[in-house]
Amino acid sequence: MATSTTEAPTRHSITATRPLLGWRTVDILTIAFLGAAFGVAFWGWGIFYNGPITALKIGYAPLMGLFTGPWLLAGVVGGLVVRRPGAALFCEVVAALVSMLPGTEWGATVLVSGIAQGLGAEIAFALLGYRFFGVGAAALAGVLSTPLEWLFETVKFPASWSGPPVLGILADGGGWYAEWGIGDKLAYLATMAVSGVVLAGILGWLLTRALARAGALSAFPPGQELRESHAV
Amino acid sequence: MVGTRGRVEVSGLTWRPFGRREPVLRGVDLTLEPGERVLLVGPSGSGKSTLLRALTGLLGSVEAGELGGAVTLDGAAPGSRPGAVGLVLQEPGAGVVAATVGRDVAFGLENTGVERSAMPGRVAAALRAVELGDLPLDTPTSALSGGQTQRLALAGTLALDPALILLDEPTAMLDPGCAAEVREAVAALTADKGPDAARTLVVVEHVLGPWLELVDRLVVLSSDGEVVADGPVHDVLAERREELLAMGLWVPGAPAPEPLAVDATLLDPAHLDPTRSTMAAAPFSVERTTRRLDGTTRTERAAALDDALDARPGTLTALVGPSGAGKSTLLSALAGFLTSTPADAVRVGADPGSADPASLDARTLAGAVAWVPQWASSTMVARTVLDEVLVTARALGRDDTAEVPRARALLGALGLSHLERADPRELSGGEQRRLAVAAALHHGPPVLLADEPTVGQDRHTWAAVVGLVAAYRRAGGAVVAATHDAAVVARAEVVHQVTAPTRPAALPPARSPLVARCGPLALLTGALLGIPAGVLSPHWSTSLAVLTVQVVLAVVGLSAPGAGAPPAGRLRTVALRTAPGLLAALSVGWSTWWLAGHDVDAALTVSLRVLVIVVPSAVLVPWVDPDRLGDHLAQRLGLPDRPVVAVAAALQRVHTFGAVWSEIGRARRVRGLGVSARHPATVLAHVSALTMGLLVRTLRAAAELAVAMDARGFATAQRRSWWAPAPWRARDTLLVALAALPLVAAVTVR
Numbered sequence: 001m002a003t004s005t006t007e008a009p010t011r012h013s014i015t016a017t018r019p020l021l022g023w024r025t026v027d028i029l030t031i032a033f034l035g036a037a038f039g040v041a042f043w044g045w046g047i048f049y050n051g052p053i054t055a056l057k058i059g060y061a062p063l064m065g066l067f068t069g070p071w072l073l074a075g076v077v078g079g080l081v082v083r084r085p086g087a088a089l090f091c092e093v094v095a096a097l098v099s100m101l102p103g104t105e106w107g108a109t110v111l112v113s114g115i116a117q118g119l120g121a122e123i124a125f126a127l128l129g130y131r132f133f134g135v136g137a138a139a140l141a142g143v144l145s146t147p148l149e150w151l152f153e154t155v156k157f158p159a160s161w162s163g164p165p166v167l168g169i170l171a172d173g174g175g176w177y178a179e180w181g182i183g184d185k186l187a188y189l190a191t192m193a194v195s196g197v198v199l200a201g202i203l204g205w206l207l208t209r210a211l212a213r214a215g216a217l218s219a220f221p222p223g224q225e226l227r228e229s230h231a232v
Numbered sequence: 233m234v235g236t237r238g239r240v241e242v243s244g245l246t247w248r249p250f251g252r253r254e255p256v257l258r259g260v261d262l263t264l265e266p267g268e269r270v271l272l273v274g275p276s277g278s279g280k281s282t283l284l285r286a287l288t289g290l291l292g293s294v295e296a297g298e299l300g301g302a303v304t305l306d307g308a309a310p311g312s313r314p315g316a317v318g319l320v321l322q323e324p325g326a327g328v329v330a331a332t333v334g335r336d337v338a339f340g341l342e343n344t345g346v347e348r349s350a351m352p353g354r355v356a357a358a359l360r361a362v363e364l365g366d367l368p369l370d371t372p373t374s375a376l377s378g379g380q381t382q383r384l385a386l387a388g389t390l391a392l393d394p395a396l397i398l399l400d401e402p403t404a405m406l407d408p409g410c411a412a413e414v415r416e417a418v419a420a421l422t423a424d425k426g427p428d429a430a431r432t433l434v435v436v437e438h439v440l441g442p443w444l445e446l447v448d449r450l451v452v453l454s455s456d457g458e459v460v461a462d463g464p465v466h467d468v469l470a471e472r473r474e475e476l477l478a479m480g481l482w483v484p485g486a487p488a489p490e491p492l493a494v495d496a497t498l499l500d501p502a503h504l505d506p507t508r509s510t511m512a513a514a515p516f517s518v519e520r521t522t523r524r525l526d527g528t529t530r531t532e533r534a535a536a537l538d539d540a541l542d543a544r545p546g547t548l549t550a551l552v553g554p555s556g557a558g559k560s561t562l563l564s565a566l567a568g569f570l571t572s573t574p575a576d577a578v579r580v581g582a583d584p585g586s587a588d589p590a591s592l593d594a595r596t597l598a599g600a601v602a603w604v605p606q607w608a609s610s611t612m613v614a615r616t617v618l619d620e621v622l623v624t625a626r627a628l629g630r631d632d633t634a635e636v637p638r639a640r641a642l643l644g645a646l647g648l649s650h651l652e653r654a655d656p657r658e659l660s661g662g663e664q665r666r667l668a669v670a671a672a673l674h675h676g677p678p679v680l681l682a683d684e685p686t687v688g689q690d691r692h693t694w695a696a697v698v699g700l701v702a703a704y705r706r707a708g709g710a711v712v713a714a715t716h717d718a719a720v721v722a723r724a725e726v727v728h729q730v731t732a733p734t735r736p737a738a739l740p741p742a743r744s745p746l747v748a749r750c751g752p753l754a755l756l757t758g759a760l761l762g763i764p765a766g767v768l769s770p771h772w773s774t775s776l777a778v779l780t781v782q783v784v785l786a787v788v789g790l791s792a793p794g795a796g797a798p799p800a801g802r803l804r805t806v807a808l809r810t811a812p813g814l815l816a817a818l819s820v821g822w823s824t825w826w827l828a829g830h831d832v833d834a835a836l837t838v839s840l841r842v843l844v845i846v847v848p849s850a851v852l853v854p855w856v857d858p859d860r861l862g863d864h865l866a867q868r869l870g871l872p873d874r875p876v877v878a879v880a881a882a883l884q885r886v887h888t889f890g891a892v893w894s895e896i897g898r899a900r901r902v903r904g905l906g907v908s909a910r911h912p913a914t915v916l917a918h919v920s921a922l923t924m925g926l927l928v929r930t931l932r933a934a935a936e937l938a939v940a941m942d943a944r945g946f947a948t949a950q951r952r953s954w955w956a957p958a959p960w961r962a963r964d965t966l967l968v969a970l971a972a973l974p975l976v977a978a979v980t981v982r
Binding site for chain 1: 770923
């Protein structure tokens, strides 16, 4: 087969085989295994992670948002590797499930966080029509992984809701950081977003490329992109 | 002996994976008659495994490439009937799908929608056919030996009544005893030659001798991927003997290959002192504590060294014994990766001044000991072959100008010069094995610990590894090797027989806590109900009331009425899981106090909110059984079958991922790549290397398993049946109702 080398490189990424929803067995298993491996890695990182985070909580707590990126990697990498609708969400949820079973400091909420984060990354890939998977797309997926999670952690239902019959039960309830001032909450969103772009998006893109170079993605579009860039 | 099915026709089969210039298979024509038993051989890299994948109809399912020609089984595409082609992979466990034996064999039946009531009979028959009929169906697949695991894989294919069975080096990773078991099972299958029961068999192997009586025909592939010989097995063997030997195949009757001549000065004797003892160990044992997914732990004796060991310069000490006796575990303890009992039994370095290897920092350890694990590929630490050899010398701060030429010469002696700039992970298994030994020895460590250095290797790699180790001994190195290889044992000065420690009899099952008698969905729902209960608590006074209800419920739920021994470790499990939550509560409370104007009320509110959310998880989640979770998610919640099965398969391998993580960590440590909290760059390098290594191994495992699962009808499993039912019982409803009480309290007490 003659591989065309005269064409200028297109801006489109190589997409998954059609139909996009036709998940192959290797797609499903790869996402499940990647998610489980990230779940295991989450524990491992926890050892290294607890130090700086605890220090920041004693100082200015919203800065800990800078360290949230790694927990968003599963969704970004899952989406970048398999490139099918649902891959990012599936991967992040499996990672959350695996890290939840042996026990984490956040209990069953990691499952909710997994959905919130994975959904964000999924929205990013969907906005791009599952056609673009470059570093920009990865950064978008990383940054969009954060707002829902931020909302979940900082939501505060107003006390004024105590009047209406249904909303009443929500009044004054909220997430972990419900009692922070709005300025601190927004600072937290900003640090999360930065971390999402750098530690989830760009790092996830680099990780995917490194996996392709290690020959681990030959069945997937990133492996194919690597081969085409090397084709002589 | 002419059967009625299992006729294979391959015509003009050509396959070139994208990214390679040359095809792996080139115009292969082959016709296999029903019931024929064929041995397929060829040099490493000749496309034998690729041809097997083509016969399953799965070529291209996990690797992209250019395919030409045609393959048919009884006139149709091989994949057209799920399970018509059975495939057993080289690595035991690569195709294991489920946590128990019965369920694993039933996997193909589930995929083809067989009624649950019909499954046990077919599963039992398949297990009997491979001589595993005595195993209870609920035996954990992780408790099987390598040989049993390979026979289990065979049983899994038999359940679907295949017309063609393909075995891809099924015994290459097994010790001689286990390998013989597998061959006996294959012999039993193929001996049954009723016209309807006949099955065509294709075996890929590079140790020919033991298979000769089991096959009729020998097909030889060349390194170019062409069929170069094909005929009755003894004729081909006689005519092509020299050619087969040159391919590196183990031909029966041929003497062991001559070890490669390696110049001992390449192994840096300047750093070896041939007059002093370098490693000594008093008798010791190794206790292994396994932490299960549910957080409980179990400690048992994993291995024992019965006689004192003294690795003197220039000697080879062999550890021999059956699989599972703990030889690898002993090597890990000798390298200081595992703690010995009594502590301090192992000493490395010259006496006086010897030290416990576990107490050494990475660089000192690397200077005292080298270690080559059985799976060399997972422990490569560098990006190029040359760098891989130089890693330790560089970590020890040696000057490249002297080290690089010696590394190059070493690679040259092993026939790896042309790969100097290649990525070590892209090498073949044999090349990786040679590289791993060279990289371990290049910096001149006084002791080499080698785990099965020759297993599964062809004659070329065998000669290279044995020659390299001989040169190292001439230079003054001491070798301790775990091995089954009689030719290696014959070269040893001292042989330690390792026997498996007797394991304490399994305790009678303890009473289970009330919560453990509930289904996984009820447990998860109960855990999740903590979230709204916490979120809806507006003030710490409410949270305190809610928390009280939760604690009362926890005490009830964890009680274990009934006969039998009380369950151990309930409180510990819950306390371990609540501890991080307490930490989180403290830190969330602190940050709120700090940021919300030193408001104690607000801080207490969020702190208790965290506890309300976390406590139900700590009490309930430990009892979720991952295997049953899959059953329930698919059958009760109606989640799509295939993703659920994939997640269940991943979950039951999570413990192996943990093992990979620590193995890579050990490989880095013994190569001198340490971690120091004072140098953040080393922490970063360590974490990224572990993550990367884990992901690569995981992705390979997923690709292997995908092939094994598709060969058992998973690709087309749109409407599966299930081996195990997923009942929702009254107790599940009760649990959910009780778990909702704190939420009710949160809404009403406010």
